[in-house]
Amino acid sequence: MASAAYTDCILLFGDSLTQAWSPGSLAQRMAEHYLRRLDIVNRGYGGYNSDWASPVFEQIFTKASVREAGQSQAVRIITIWFGANDAVLPGQRQHVPLERYKTNLSKLISLIRSPASEWYSPQTKIILINPPPVIETAWHLSSLQKWRDFGSKGDPPTPNRDRRVTKQYAEACVEVAKAEGVDVIDFWNTLVQRAGGEEPERLAPFFYDGLHLTAEGYKVLFEALKGFINSKYPELNPETMEMRMPHWADVELDAPEKAFEGVRRRRLIGEL
Amino acid sequence: MASAAYTDCILLFGDSLTQAWSPGSLAQRMAEHYLRRLDIVNRGYGGYNSDWASPVFEQIFTKASVREAGQSQAVRIITIWFGANDAVLPGQRQHVPLERYKTNLSKLISLIRSPASEWYSPQTKIILINPPPVIETAWHLSSLQKWRDFGSKGDPPTPNRDRRVTKQYAEACVEVAKAEGVDVIDFWNTLVQRAGGEEPERLAPFFYDGLHLTAEGYKVLFEALKGFINSKYPELNPETMEMRMPHWADVELDAPEKAFEGVRRRRLIGEL
Numbered sequence: 305m306a307s308a309a310y311t312d313c314i315l316l317f318g319d320s321l322t323q324a325w326s327p328g329s330l331a332q333r334m335a336e337h338y339l340r341r342l343d344i345v346n347r348g349y350g351g352y353n354s355d356w357a358s359p360v361f362e363q364i365f366t367k368a369s370v371r372e373a374g375q376s377q378a379v380r381i382i383t384i385w386f387g388a389n390d391a392v393l394p395g396q397r398q399h400v401p402l403e404r405y406k407t408n409l410s411k412l413i414s415l416i417r418s419p420a421s422e423w424y425s426p427q428t429k430i431i432l433i434n435p436p437p438v439i440e441t442a443w444h445l446s447s448l449q450k451w452r453d454f455g456s457k458g459d460p461p462t463p464n465r466d467r468r469v470t471k472q473y474a475e476a477c478v479e480v481a482k483a484e485g486v487d488v489i490d491f492w493n494t495l496v497q498r499a500g501g502e503e504p505e506r507l508a509p510f511f512y513d514g515l516h517l518t519a520e521g522y523k524v525l526f527e528a529l530k531g532f533i534n535s536k537y538p539e540l541n542p543e544t545m546e547m548r549m550p551h552w553a554d555v556e557l558d559a560p561e562k563a564f565e566g567v568r569r570r571r572l573i574g575e576l
Numbered sequence: 577m578a579s580a581a582y583t584d585c586i587l588l589f590g591d592s593l594t595q596a597w598s599p600g601s602l603a604q605r606m607a608e609h610y611l612r613r614l615d616i617v618n619r620g621y622g623g624y625n626s627d628w629a630s631p632v633f634e635q636i637f638t639k640a641s642v643r644e645a646g647q648s649q650a651v652r653i654i655t656i657w658f659g660a661n662d663a664v665l666p667g668q669r670q671h672v673p674l675e676r677y678k679t680n681l682s683k684l685i686s687l688i689r690s691p692a693s694e695w696y697s698p699q700t701k702i703i704l705i706n707p708p709p710v711i712e713t714a715w716h717l718s719s720l721q722k723w724r725d726f727g728s729k730g731d732p733p734t735p736n737r738d739r740r741v742t743k744q745y746a747e748a749c750v751e752v753a754k755a756e757g758v759d760v761i762d763f764w765n766t767l768v769q770r771a772g773g774e775e776p777e778r779l780a781p782f783f784y785d786g787l788h789l790t791a792e793g794y795k796v797l798f799e800a801l802k803g804f805i806n807s808k809y810p811e812l813n814p815e816t817m818e819m820r821m822p823h824w825a826d827v828e829l830d831a832p833e834k835a836f837e838g839v840r841r842r843r844l845i846g847e848l
Contacts, residue, residue, distance in 0.1 A: 311636075325608040327599030335604075335618070336597040343617065346607070351824025359833035360821060364583075397829060549632060552623025552661075557669060561631035
């Protein structure tokens with residue numbers, strides 16, 4: 305990209321839970337956390353499910369052939385966060401059966417990890433994130449309100465989610481990660497523990513419509529993801545990573561370009 | 577970059593005022609505003625001045641030769657926002673004399689607009705942003721506090737900014753834009769008008785340390801930038817731009833890949 309040649313990135317891939325750039329969202333927190341170290345690339349698509357993940361991924365992820373040409377931005381980490389929509393009840397257009405959800409996640413992982421894949425990227429760390437609980441009633445009421453706000457066209461929405469069903473997808477995501485040997489943030493359990501239970505009144509502060517997260521909900525995920533990365537991949541802890549461009553006080557006034565070119569040189573020879 | 581092939585971007589280039597990814601910052605507001613339409617690439621470098629802008633730009637902006645290879649992300653808009661550090665008083669290491677500040681901005685513009693430049697990018701719209709006022713006392717007191725917080729090493733900081741001096745750089749930025757025929761957001765005057773004057777007590781809500789903007793200060797800039805883009809470049813109004821990937825309700829369930837490939841096809845033939 306325009307400015308990617310010397311700045312690696314973390315790619316956030318998923319549905320509406322990933323899509324948000326609002327204050328306190330995962331993307332905003334990560335972008336601030338990795339300030340001047342890594343770009344945060346948001347590839348969240350509201351309403352998408354794991355059936356669509358692979359065909360979309362093939363469009364947005366650089367092919368190995370291009371990457372080897374040295375013009376693309378290296379993806380140090382990709383977070384893969386699907387399941388909240390797969391888990392809608394059968395009959396709804398976004399529904400994906402549990403077994404196929406697992407197959408889809410494995411397929412996505414193999415697109416990155418299989419040497420035979422056009423998108424093979426062995427240096428990219430894969431971190432799955434599983435869907436959090438849902439507050440069914442709150443979500444249904446907000447769907448009804450949205451339907452009314454848009455002129456009550458067509459049939460009113462029917463209840464389309466069940467926390468116990470979503471939980472099966474959350475558990476399946478963890479199983480896939482273990483089976484495939486990739487990392488996973490068990491957000492379902494992390495959030496339930498933090499909330500002190502699965503009851504709606506305990507989960508309420510973390511969701512603004514029963515399905516989508518408040519800044520407080522994202523904070524729980526961000527802290528878990530940050531802690532995981534810092535402990536397992538200390539080289540990606542922004543507090544100890546070198547900035548892509550030097551601190552202003554370190555720039556030689558007589559020949560500033562040296563400082564900036566230095567970043568490129570060290571990167572080209574693999575020091576950064 | 578990893579995911580840039582089919583997503584254009586807006587590049588925010590400048591100093592610490594650009595660098596922020598905090599809630600309510602320019603970058604966060606722009607990223608949320610252009611959700612699923614354009615990436616926001618933050619290339620803000622705290623403490624940098626216009627002397628360093630060109631050598632840094634040459635490192636972060638894709639060369640025309642690479643762009644023509646079709647693997648890079650098109651920069652639809654670049655905002656260039658320097659001057660707040662150039663305007664520190666003579667003797668300070670970041671100081672850049674007024675005339676050289678103007679020359680530096682012109683040089684940066686020519687790197688993008690001159691067909692002879694390796695970084696020639698005729699499709700990139702250039703929008704200069706001039707520095708806002710400074711609340712000298714607040715800034716000096718916060719610098720002293722920072723110096724104490726870091727153990728009072730070396731001499732205490734001396735007052736290093738004067739609003740009347742910064743104003744000369746703000747006016748010079750507008751002059752350069754007019755002379756070069758590029759767009760400019762006269763942030764100095766926009767903010768002063770919004771504040772109702774240049775007096776510290778009027779400017780206070782817009783700065784958290786006398787130099788750096790609060791979310792309220794960034795909001796004034798964001799609204800001005802958004803309004804300018806929507807009126808002058810309606811094709812870049814996100815409310816009417818097509819999303820890079822279709823709405824989930826528009827994806828054909830029998831052959832979803834069609835919908836996603838369609839985005840690529842239309843982009844390759846220049847429809848997007």
